[in-house]
Each structure stands twice: as structure tokens, then as C-alpha cells.
Amino acid sequence: MNQQSSSRRRALQQLVGLTALGAVNALRAPRALAAEKPARFTIPGVAGKIIRRQDANYEMWRQSMVWHMSKPKRYPEMIVQARSAEDVVAAVKYAAQHKLRVAVRSGGHNSCGPSLRDGGMLLDLSAMDEISIEVDRRIASIQPGVRSLELVTAAREKGLSFPVPHCPSVGLGGFTMGGGIGWNYAQRGGMATLSIVGADVVTADGRLLHVSAREHPDIYWAVRGVGPGFFGVVTRLHLQLYPVPKAILASSYIFPLSQLEMVTATLDRIRKENNVAGVELITVLMHHPEVPADAPPEKSKIVFFTAFVFEDSEQKCLEVLKPFAASDLATKCLVKMENQPFSFEGLYERYFSLNDPAGRCARYAVDNVLTNEGGKALLAVADHFRSAPTKDCHVLASFNMATKPRADACFSWAADCYVGAYGIWDEEQDDPRIYDWLAKNIPLLDQYAVGHYVNEVEGRLNPDRYRQCFTAANWNRLQKLRKQYDPNGVFHSYLGHS
Known part of the structure; x- marks a missing residue:
């Protein structure tokens, strides 16, 4: 390869890191760090690992919740690694009963680290990474910890695609719920959030609901674009897929x-x-x-x-x-x-x-x-x-x-x-x-x-930047829905708004 070709290749490679604020080697830390023996502390109905602030490995877990080095100096009282929707339901009920405010993490990619909050419970969904695809309906049913490249690979085997993030390691829960600027999004109705056709949501009172345009349409409306200030936990997303170009x-x-x-x-x-x-x-x-x-x-x-x-x-x-x-x-x-x-x-x-x-x-x-x-x-x-x-x-x-x-x-x-x-x-x-x-x-x-x-x-x-991400009418509607579905403030809102 001549020097000019090598230069061009390196320049092209540079573009990807710029279009992707992320890294391909971001870990699903809970899987890498989970111990085989049961945690000393348990929550009834939660099978996943629980790490409390007094545990020796707490700081390792806390820092793993954000993939990059901008680690916020915020400290939850406990981190709960959910393995299933049942884990999420049990954890939310426990948090509500014990007045622990809940923050949620899927991939930990957001530069602000909004899942790390002081006090309360951090509910980590990154180990929930199941994918199923209905080819006839062109629907992918995914858990929030699924990464971009994983959906690309699974969908491609069926001749399908999705406007996934430009970085292969991004968790799709936060990406899609926050809007989602992804590959080929210009031909897929714009933002990837508009390809959410349904979601399974755990509410503040511990109910597991399926939401769609016909079922609980107000929660469905919020899921499509709310970002890190959602008043519930999405345990599964149902996404519209498209033919592979x-x-x-x-x-x-x-x-x-x-x-x-x-x-x-x-x-x-x-x-x-x-x-x-x-x-x-x-x-x-x-x-x-x-x-x-x-x-x-x-x-x-x-x-x-x-x-x-x-x-x-x-x-x-x-x-x-x-x-x-x-x-x-x-x-x-x-x-x-x-x-x-x-x-x-x-x-x-x-x-x-x-x-x-x-x-x-x-x-x-x-x-x-x-x-x-x-x-x-x-x-x-x-x-x-x-x-x-x-x-x-x-x-x-x-x-x-x-x-x-x-x-x-x-x-x-x-x-x-x-x-x-x-x-x-x-x-x-x-x-x-x-x-x-x-x-x-x-x-x-x-x-x-x-x-x-x-x-x-x-x-x-x-913190006011979050309000500016929505029209005034939509911001006010989100606040009303939060009061309706989370009247006791079980879930954190946006940074600076809880």
C-alpha cells in the first residue's frame, strides 16, 4: 500500500470515532464482574447480583456503569443487576417500599452518566440482552442491554436492518428512547425512536405493562423520545425493521x-x-x-x-x-x-x-x-x-x-x-x-x-438543557405524566430535575 493510500485509510478510520462518541470494546461490566457465589444481601424476587455501597467491590462496579472516563462523582446506595423483567418488577417494588429513588442504566454510553445518582438504587439492565426477530412482521423484540452490532448481526441474518447507532457498542435502550441518530436513519423516518412500535414497561407501582399506539398510548408517546428522564423502566423494545440495503x-x-x-x-x-x-x-x-x-x-x-x-x-x-x-x-x-x-x-x-x-x-x-x-x-x-x-x-x-x-x-x-x-x-x-x-x-x-x-x-x-430538548407543550405533558404514573417520585428525572 502506498503512502497516500495509507494516509487516506487512516483519515477514514478517524471519521468513525468522530461520528460515534463511543468505543467498540465497551464492556457489559456486570457479566465480566459478577461473582459466582450469591450476594450477601438479597431482595426477594431478584435473581441478579446486588452490590451495596459498603461492599468491597462497590467502586469497581460503580465506575463500570459508565464506559468512558468521565466518571461522575455520584454514589448510589446499591446497584442491582437485573436479569429479567421479573427482577425489575421486584427491584422497583423494593425501592418504592424502602423509599429508594431509582436510576436506570442500559449501556452506560451517555457522556453525562445520568444513571449514576447519589443515594437510592441504580438498576442496571445491561445484562438483559435477548433478541428475537419476527421475519414476517419485520419486528425485532429486544431487551435494553442489546448493543448496536448485536442487532445488526441478528437482523442481517434475516435480510433485515435497523437504523442502529454509528458506534457498535452503544446500548439500544438509551439510544432509541432518546431519539436515535443512526445509520441510514434518513430513509427510515428520521430518528430511530420513531421505529419503536411497542415496549414493555415496569411502572412505579410495579406493574408490567405492554405499551403501543393502542395500549397505554400516553406512556408509548413518552417512550418515543423521552431519553434519560423516563418515569418507568423499559424491559423490552419492539422495533420496526427494514430490508437491508x-x-x-x-x-x-x-x-x-x-x-x-x-x-x-x-x-x-x-x-x-x-x-x-x-x-x-x-x-x-x-x-x-x-x-x-x-x-x-x-x-x-x-x-x-x-x-x-x-x-x-x-x-x-x-x-x-x-x-x-x-x-x-x-x-x-x-x-x-x-x-x-x-x-x-x-x-x-x-x-x-x-x-x-x-x-x-x-x-x-x-x-x-x-x-x-x-x-x-x-x-x-x-x-x-x-x-x-x-x-x-x-x-x-x-x-x-x-x-x-x-x-x-x-x-x-x-x-x-x-x-x-x-x-x-x-x-x-x-x-x-x-x-x-x-x-x-x-x-x-x-x-x-x-x-x-x-x-x-x-x-x-x-440542567435546563433537558427542558430545551422538547417543545414547551411536550415538556409540560411529560411532567404531568410523571405525576400521574410516578406520584411518589420512585424514579429519578433528568439530571438537576429530580
């Missing part, structure tokens, strides 16, 4: 940051003049992976644009990608990699690397906007991005969201583009300067916001 091609182009205005203008023109509504368009402002971290911005900061096309044939993919190849994107770029073929699984295999620095177990902070002016939002933060405090900090925009207001989902923004600012760093002592850099992105982006994506807001320092 017969062909996937991607074209990528790399530019110096100084050409961002040309990139956004060209992208706007292509989208206006061509039918590319179903194309996943990702633009990343990032540090060049082969340039030293201390290099000046004019030499190190780049724009990495990729168009992913999912179609019925390779020929259709090629037709869709033609306008990009015939534009200034192709003639003014530093590097181009056009018409690259992928399988659905290959989106992970080729676009994710264990050694990718942006996918490593670092410290993370994220915030975002949903907007109909994605190009303007990127241009607004470009100058501030030049001062990014680490080489892994980046800004990512995903166009063609195709979301519309929905009466049957609390996620109901009409937005074309997601723009997120990501802080990634190593040392706790650097927290203040990273949070300061991230915070200064927010007013620059918010001037173009119509809403926010609840899975990736920085709620640790700004």
Missing part, C-alpha cells in the same frame, strides 16, 4: 478548514438541485489525524465530508453520488475517496478502529443543536473550533434528518440537521478548560437551533 456506497472529501464556506455552499446547491434527500451527509470539523497536536490551526484543522448512499443497486448509488463528483467538492479537495462500497456490517468493520484515538476510553462532554440551517451553524463555530483544546475535540453535522412533528412521540422537532460539539480529553485536571471551550460553542450554535437532541446535551453543568 442491497448496495451502500460512500464518497469522502477532505479540505482545509479555510474552505468550509465553499463546502457548505456547494452542499446547499447540490441538495437544492438534486434528489439526495435519502443520503446521509456527514460533515466533520476535526484535527488532521496525521498532524501533531500542537500544530497551528491553519495546518491542522480540516473539513471531512462524506455522503453515504443506501440503495437497491450499485447503479442507483452511483447515480446519486454523481452530483458530488461533478462539483467543487471533487475538484477543490485535498483528498477524495469516491464510490467506496460497504456492507451494512462493513460500516463498522471499515469505519471503526480499536486504535482510533477518538474512540478510546477518554473523558467526554457533548452538546448540540437541531437546526434547519446546518451550514450557517458550522460556519458560526468554525473560528472557535480553531482553538479546540485537544486534537480529538471536533464538531459534527449530520444533514437530511427528515424529522417531522409527530403526535405519537415526545420527540417531535422538524429539523434538517444535527450539529454537535464534542470535547474529548484525558486528564481530570483539564475539565474546566474543556467545559469552557464547549460552553462557548453553545451560543454560537443556539442562534440557529430549533431544538436539541436529548442523548447528547451537557446536562451536568446546564
Whole structure:
């Protein structure tokens, strides 16, 4: 392989860590850490392991509840590892009886670590990872601990797919309930939460309910987009599946940051003049992976644009990608990699690397906007991005969201583009300067916001950000439903709102 090919490959691998705020080697810690002998302390009806704060291995378990290194300094009184819906029912009843407020964890991927709260019970669902698929109905029934790659593999064997997260290790419970920006979501009705057709939910009084558009539609409405502030526990999700795309091609182009205005203008023109509504368009402002971290911005900061096309044939993919190849994107770029073929699984295999620095177990902070002016939002933060405090900090925009207001989902923004600012760093002592850099992105982006994506807001320092993730009417409805279904406050709400 020549030097240029090697450079292109490494640059492509870099993109995946940026599109995925996660790591492929994130563990289901409870399975790795569970002891064979019964726990000293038991809860009637709970078969899973229970770890109390006074136990010798408590801190190991506590830290394992968040996969990355941004471990919140919050300490539940006990961690309960549920193995079944029956475990969940028993644990919730026990918590209600003993006035232990409950927080819930499925994958521990959220950068804020909302499942770690002070006091009460942390109910860990990550070991609940069953998958069953009804091929005729194209429905996957999954438990909340199922990871992205696991559903990809199981569905692919049946010729089916789902708009899974861009990172293979993300738990699907939190991902789907918080909205879900996933692979090929542009052709699947927008956010993955809208593909939830039903759920099994344990309520604060210990009932196990099946919710859908016809059964308990108010809880179903909340499940579809509520994120980490849900007033119950989802023990199983029923997801609409879709045919696996017969062909996937991607074209990528790399530019110096100084050409961002040309990139956004060209992208706007292509989208206006061509039918590319179903194309996943990702633009990343990032540090060049082969340039030293201390290099000046004019030499190190780049724009990495990729168009992913999912179609019925390779020929259709090629037709869709033609306008990009015939534009200034192709003639003014530093590097181009056009018409690259992928399988659905290959989106992970080729676009994710264990050694990718942006996918490593670092410290993370994220915030975002949903907007109909994605190009303007990127241009607004470009100058501030030049001062990014680490080489892994980046800004990512995903166009063609195709979301519309929905009466049957609390996620109901009409937005074309997601723009997120990501802080990634190593040392706790650097927290203040990273949070300061991230915070200064927010007013620059918010001037173009119509809403926010609840899975990736920085709620640790700004709890009101959660309220801003919903329309005023939907936020008020969520509060009324919480009072109705959890009048005694068994479950934690959003960070800063309990």
C-alpha cells in the first residue's frame, strides 16, 4: 500500500470515532464482574447480583456503569443487576417500599452518566440482552442491554436492518428512547425512536405493562423520545425493521478548514438541485489525524465530508453520488475517496478502529443543536473550533434528518440537521478548560437551533438543557405524566430535575 493510500485509510478510520462518541470494546461490566457465589444481601424476587455501597467491590462496579472516563462523582446506595423483567418488577417494588429513588442504566454510553445518582438504587439492565426477530412482521423484540452490532448481526441474518447507532457498542435502550441518530436513519423516518412500535414497561407501582399506539398510548408517546428522564423502566423494545440495503456506497472529501464556506455552499446547491434527500451527509470539523497536536490551526484543522448512499443497486448509488463528483467538492479537495462500497456490517468493520484515538476510553462532554440551517451553524463555530483544546475535540453535522412533528412521540422537532460539539480529553485536571471551550460553542450554535437532541446535551453543568430538548407543550405533558404514573417520585428525572 502506498503512502497516500495509507494516509487516506487512516483519515477514514478517524471519521468513525468522530461520528460515534463511543468505543467498540465497551464492556457489559456486570457479566465480566459478577461473582459466582450469591450476594450477601438479597431482595426477594431478584435473581441478579446486588452490590451495596459498603461492599468491597462497590467502586469497581460503580465506575463500570459508565464506559468512558468521565466518571461522575455520584454514589448510589446499591446497584442491582437485573436479569429479567421479573427482577425489575421486584427491584422497583423494593425501592418504592424502602423509599429508594431509582436510576436506570442500559449501556452506560451517555457522556453525562445520568444513571449514576447519589443515594437510592441504580438498576442496571445491561445484562438483559435477548433478541428475537419476527421475519414476517419485520419486528425485532429486544431487551435494553442489546448493543448496536448485536442487532445488526441478528437482523442481517434475516435480510433485515435497523437504523442502529454509528458506534457498535452503544446500548439500544438509551439510544432509541432518546431519539436515535443512526445509520441510514434518513430513509427510515428520521430518528430511530420513531421505529419503536411497542415496549414493555415496569411502572412505579410495579406493574408490567405492554405499551403501543393502542395500549397505554400516553406512556408509548413518552417512550418515543423521552431519553434519560423516563418515569418507568423499559424491559423490552419492539422495533420496526427494514430490508437491508442491497448496495451502500460512500464518497469522502477532505479540505482545509479555510474552505468550509465553499463546502457548505456547494452542499446547499447540490441538495437544492438534486434528489439526495435519502443520503446521509456527514460533515466533520476535526484535527488532521496525521498532524501533531500542537500544530497551528491553519495546518491542522480540516473539513471531512462524506455522503453515504443506501440503495437497491450499485447503479442507483452511483447515480446519486454523481452530483458530488461533478462539483467543487471533487475538484477543490485535498483528498477524495469516491464510490467506496460497504456492507451494512462493513460500516463498522471499515469505519471503526480499536486504535482510533477518538474512540478510546477518554473523558467526554457533548452538546448540540437541531437546526434547519446546518451550514450557517458550522460556519458560526468554525473560528472557535480553531482553538479546540485537544486534537480529538471536533464538531459534527449530520444533514437530511427528515424529522417531522409527530403526535405519537415526545420527540417531535422538524429539523434538517444535527450539529454537535464534542470535547474529548484525558486528564481530570483539564475539565474546566474543556467545559469552557464547549460552553462557548453553545451560543454560537443556539442562534440557529430549533431544538436539541436529548442523548447528547451537557446536562451536568446546564440542567435546563433537558427542558430545551422538547417543545414547551411536550415538556409540560411529560411532567404531568410523571405525576400521574410516578406520584411518589420512585424514579429519578433528568439530571438537576429530580
